[in-house]
Amino acid sequence: MFETVLIVLIMLLAVATGMVLAFLTLPGVWFMLVAAIAVELVFPNQTVFHPATLITLVVIAILGEIFELLASAVGAGKAGGSRKSGFLSVIGALIGAIAGTVLIPLPLVGTIAGACIGAGLFALFSERLIERRDWDQSAQVARGAALGRLAATFVKISIAIVVGVALVWAAAVP
Numbered sequence: 001m002f003e004t005v006l007i008v009l010i011m012l013l014a015v016a017t018g019m020v021l022a023f024l025t026l027p028g029v030w031f032m033l034v035a036a037i038a039v040e041l042v043f044p045n046q047t048v049f050h051p052a053t054l055i056t057l058v059v060i061a062i063l064g065e066i067f068e069l070l071a072s073a074v075g076a077g078k079a080g081g082s083r084k085s086g087f088l089s090v091i092g093a094l095i096g097a098i099a100g101t102v103l104i105p106l107p108l109v110g111t112i113a114g115a116c117i118g119a120g121l122f123a124l125f126s127e128r129l130i131e132r133r134d135w136d137q138s139a140q141v142a143r144g145a146a147l148g149r150l151a152a153t154f155v156k157i158s159i160a161i162v163v164g165v166a167l168v169w170a171a172a173v174p
Helices: 002-023 028-042 051-078 083-103 109-130 135-172
Strands: none
Touching: 002 028, 002 135, 028 051, 028 135, 051 083, 051 109, 051 135, 083 109, 083 135, 109 135
């Protein structure tokens, strides 16, 4: 009984930490999954998580990572952007997330806004300077990249919620 309560508390703390990380566009889902595996290793006499549960959650996390990586590029492409613009929008999202965290000191807002702005700006400059497209076309591609990045953030946060609830549920309900 004591071990079960302790495991649930550990998982609640890990999930809360993972959610904060996910909102900061950091690997919160992976933090939660590593915590679940650590619980399994620390409490070897109890099977807390069924292997199928962990495997399913890892697959969901991998799919989320793929979606996050490609979302701004797909958004730029759907708006008529080049592959270069799609690739650069991914780089821009990463740089923008870091810059936004530093330059916009509002928790979560700076990181998310920075990633969207970075994706859009890098796509815009790629379309204008490399592809030599006009401002209207370039702005459309930039908007697509930024919206793709925003969609990726919402998907990743949704995945973090699903993984977190599943892990706490599995820990609490034997």
